[in-house]
Amino acid sequence: MVRLGIGDDCALLRSRSGEELAVTTDLSIAGRHFRLDWHPPASVGHRALARGLSDLAAMGARPVAAFLSLGLPRDLIRPSGRRPAWVQSFLQGLLTLGKMYKLPLAGGDLSESPVAMADIVLIGGVPVGRALLRSTARPGHLLYVTGSLGGSSAALANLAGLQQHRMTKKRTAQLAPHFYPQPRIAQGRWLVRYGKASAAIDLSDGLSTDLAHLCQESRVAAEVDAALLPIHPDASLAQALNGGEDYELLFTAPPSVRIPKAIAGVPVTQIGRILPALRNRPTITLVTPQGSAPLRPQGWKHFSKN
Amino acid sequence: MVRLGIGDDCALLRSRSGEELAVTTDLSIAGRHFRLDWHPPASVGHRALARGLSDLAAMGARPVAAFLSLGLPRDLIRPSGRRPAWVQSFLQGLLTLGKMYKLPLAGGDLSESPVAMADIVLIGGVPVGRALLRSTARPGHLLYVTGSLGGSSAALANLAGLQQHRMTKKRTAQLAPHFYPQPRIAQGRWLVRYGKASAAIDLSDGLSTDLAHLCQESRVAAEVDAALLPIHPDASLAQALNGGEDYELLFTAPPSVRIPKAIAGVPVTQIGRILPALRNRPTITLVTPQGSAPLRPQGWKHFSKN
Helix, strand or coil, rough: CCCEEEEEEEECCCCCCCCCEEEEEEEEEEEECECCCCCCHHHHHHHHHHHHHHHHHHHHHHHEEEEEEEEEHHHHHHCEECCCCCCHHHHHHHHHHHHCCCCEEEEEEEEECCCCCEEEEEEEEEEEEEECCCCCCCCCCEEEECCCHHHHHHHHHHHHHHHCCCHHHHHHHHHHHHHCCCHHHHHHHHHHCCCCEHHHEECCCCCCHHHHHHHHHHHHEEEEHHHHHCCCCCHHHHHHCCCCCCEEEEEEECCCCCCCCCCCCCEEEEEEEEEECCCCCEEEEEEEEEEEEECCCCCCCCCCCC | EEEEEEEECCEEEEECCCCEEEEEEEEECCCCCCCCCCHHHHHHHHHHHHHHHHHHHHHHCCEEEEEEEECCCCCHHECCCECCCHHHHHHHHHHHHHHCCCCEEEEEEEECCCCCCEEEEEEEEEEEECCCCCCCCCCCCEEEEEECCCHHHHHHHHHHHCCCCCCCHHHHHHHHHHHHHCCCHHHHHHHHCCCCEEEEECCCHHHHHHHHHHHHHCEEEEEEEHHHHHHHHCCCCCCHHHCCCCCCEEEEEECCCCCCCCCCCCCEEEEEEEEEEECCCCCCEEEECCCECCCCEEECCCCCCC
16 A cells, blocks of 8 residues: 655555545654653653544544654753664554554654654555544433543552652552553544444543544533443543543444443443533533533643643 | 644544655754844744755655744743744744745644744655655766755855945845745645656755765766856855745756756756766765866854854
8 A cells, every 4th residue: 555655745545446545643742742751752652642642543444554754852862872763662662563553654854953753644445434433422322431540640640659669560560551652543443343333533632532522513512420431440430531532432322232341352331321402511521420410621731831 | 634733632634545654853952053143033933944854855755744843932922012022023934935835734733941942844746656765876877956055055144244334225134045935835736746866955055065065865976067057146156055934945856857947936946967976086076277276075064153
């Protein structure tokens, strides 16, 4: 599908017949999307690519080609003593994740920059007219989520404390949901292949924010049942509702459609349902044993100091 | 061709039958590719898009969709007094150039960043197997260039001086080759349509550098005749040879192919020819009335202070 990669003015791609192309760009900037003093370079590379792959997953697309524009301070490009250069570990993290999807790096750009930044562009293929959209959820449809929620946010909350200790295997494993999130490509493609979902979005900014996006684009409201949420064992309810960067899929399906308990090895949980948008109804209602309350978007706002 | 634009996880594109896709990414960073104190914001937007369009032109592709990732300091996002925000003028410059090619902005990303930067991604369409490549020049082919050379570099050299004066219409016109370069989309498409060119590259880094790239990719050498160069009236020979950002097309064609004096209103000039690569021959030889000498790549290295 990639006919010509790095080395000419453009890369050349051929699309498979019967497919259209999904394109997404994601910008990661030091101090906002990652911290050089917190994130190992391999994690920064992994996360930059995972963000884009998760966008493809949300449309049900298969990854076809990646393009990377890197702006880096000079000291991240040079090896420091015996250790490989930061950029080398960054690329190793990015390419290791890419290999899982046989994803070629088909082009890009490297420039010196006073601030480290990476812009990743992903091109995917999806059967014509079958891509999962945000705008097609309908009242009465049920609301599902893959995997568990809040794990990335919980790991991030522990990160500052853990930095002061030696990184044991156990501690590194605890941080994995934040450092090395797994995009749900196989699950998105499964939903497209079997025509099961009526709408989808990926959870990059947190359930409360991303569900609000889906509701706005579909002009509907939603109800989430707190008791049904698959909360990550390390996370609180607030982290599950508002923590970003879980990169799970949130999708809807008509009640007549049978959704399995797991797709490609990842659990799937029904967490609520879509309602008609009414003037007096909040966009999202959270149902708890204590009663119902509006759930306002409080998604994770990156590493902003403001 | 753009079936779904901004507002979902990905944009969706459909390629025309018989076409493949050309993809290019170009990163522009304040202090390296532009200077906030030198370049008007509309010029920064125009130049960011022109760089990408010029890459499409070099392949002979028609522009299909643009994606923009912007990282900007907060004060460039806010309006200052009665003047529109920097970002608004930037976008106006970018979109005005895009309109000339009916190019939709199909997606992107805006993030706060301590340093202003823009990554532009362009997707083009080109008839399958017909894209102009860097790697297909052959010994004996003639070397052509569109437009004139050195204009951007000459304008840039004048820019510091002109900043101290009021910008008259004449002064602004003098700076146009640098502030508002015109990518050669129509000329690239013409070369593909009529199958005239054997190889092509765009002149973004300067003739001496970009011709060396073309020679390396094609494993050939080249000879440039200084007396034939279409030097911009404001430029020196050195600026024509080494000045970057002219965004003209450099292409080759077999001697049997008739190349017109102008394509789509832009002059075309034969400036030399392709030679076999030999062990003792420099990659590029510059022929002058005083004799022949190797021409080393000395392309423009952006606004680096090093």
